[in-house]
Amino acid sequence: MAIISQIVFAVLLLVFLVILTMRIRRIKSNIQLGRSGGPVGDKGKRWSNVILLAFGQKKMFKKIVPAVFHFFIYAGFILINIEVLEIILDGLLGTHRLFAPFLGGFYAILISFFELLAWLVIVACVIFLIRRNILKTPRFVKPEMKGWPALDANLILIIEIVLMAAILSMNAADQVLQDRGIGHYVLTGSFAFTSFLKPVFDGLAAGPLMLVERTAWWFHIIGIFAFAIYVTYSKHLHIFMSFPNTYYSRLTPQGQMDNMPEITNEVKIMLGMPVDGEASPPPEGMRFGAKDINDLTRKNLMDAYSCTECGRCTAECPANLTGKKLSPRKIIMDTRDRMEEVGYSIQKGGKGLEDGRSLLGDYITKEEINACTNCNACVEACPVGINPLDVILQLRRYVSMEESGSPAAWNAMFSNIETNFAPWKFSAQDRFAWADTLKNKT
Amino acid sequence: MSDIKVPTVAELAANGKSPDILFWVGCAGSYDDRYKKVTLAFVKILHEVGINFAVLGPEESCTGDPARRAGNEFLFQMQAMANIQTLNGYEIKKIVTACPHCFNTLKNEYPELGGNYDVIHHSEFLQQLIDDGRVKLKDGGTFRGKRITYHDSCFLGRANNVYEAPRKVLEALDVELVEMKRCGVNGLCCGAGGAQMFKDAEPGKKDINVERTEEALATGANTVAVACPFCMTMMSDGMKAKEKEEEVEVLDLAEMIVEAKGL
Structure with a gap:
């Protein structure tokens, strides 16, 4: 009997690992649809971002209440994985609570600590469900949040509650079985945060009780496998992606826009200046700015997979706050949706990027990108180093340089700069006229 | 008061001289009637302190910032290259400007195109003058104890982490600084950045500058201090929209120093 369950477990684990690997490959190849960036540099500063922002949750703590509850779930997620390791080893080796004999009295303390975390995760998830569905915190009920x-x-919140409930039921049933000295249930000492649940299971005979304990065990571990796969389709992917994403976040001042070297060369040729290296025109078919996801950088696409749709960016956006259509969160969600659409199409042997659709137009409208004030509030707000502004600016570049489709007032501003060297319609000769009032004094 | 001369770099060069620092006036500082007053105020301070400065005068040209933010990278780079040729031609090393947008572009975006200068915003420059004792504000002058709020420019604050210098200047003026609900790193934009200054806003429920003005009014301040020409326009317009322009002044830091010192 035991060997059958070991085989079943091994097969399940293998199936899980195969699916997970396929999902990771798919996500990786979707990100690689983007333009590759240059060398990253300054590893020290990058690691410090990972430690402060991803591990340390520094920006989460700008909003203290959600930060604390989020921290419970985060700590639970990281630390309970130690127990998951034991469960996997038990499943493969046909053992029960493999670590208990090695850790002695410390085992019960460790499990009790995990139980505390599990309870905190449940509390946090319940509070988050209330915030989303009853209190309706504004950033969770914006238009882009409708539906899926x-x-x-x-x-995600419900699955986490159910998974934690399974582990707590398993421990409570286990302790009743231990108390009765049944079978292989090793004596571990009392677990602090489930022993009070023992009366719930006390009325059961040994058979049904073992069934409860085993069911909870299988449910929990299969649930974790299934959840891990689900996460790869979900906004919850931030639990993994926030780490690389904070590493690859830009280190330059937030106000600095990325240069376009291919334009620098053209401008130098136009001005009759010497050009570095070969003075070759931009490659055929190359677009200035971004129309679709393959024009964006891989970091932009990684951003899209790192976004957990918390909406802190949108809550800080001056355009969104005053009722404009722009929502930085939607820009990032659209980027992911379009990337997944293209990726899925390529996987099926479909048209991929050539499906006649594009990020700009079919997902994001000009009205949205035109409303941005470049204030960097969204960039500053993001706890995991996502930069919605960078996407907006690349889309604007496409609209201006490939479509000449900027708002008429901007086109007028461009021609003012071209003819008067100022964005307003003033004569270049009058630029120094402000000093005349001083000159008159002499 | 002695006469104030505003030398151009070309004039100095003709006499074999060069300025210690170039004052980059910017388009708003050159053409916008309201912001010209800030330009004059800053020049008065430079003159009073005896700084060896100069301006480019007619040789100055838009940095290209609004074109770049609106997506026209060609036009930006054309402007940038031309400006860099001028600046490098005069061997300019140090630049001060009263415009955070010019500041950001000159400081962060020109180096990649061959323009490397030590660029400083006028709020930082004023703070240095105060710290060095070159601008003395005895008991803060006329602004002493006045309730004043400071509106952070995004291109100074979040874009370049300059939060302290403007506040230090206000501290030296001995004002009662009251912060708005959203300030510093969380400051709310005036609504003019990203080339919004040059077009109408998209349809919405409210104008951003009105939202910000309401926040400034909520502090009970009778002066809103700003350090950016676009913020100046947006906050002044906001006060007009709220019919508070008679009661609440919108002033640049340089203007406040000039007023406090009676220059």
């Missing part, structure tokens, strides 16, 4: 994004968020 709202369901996704609720599903």
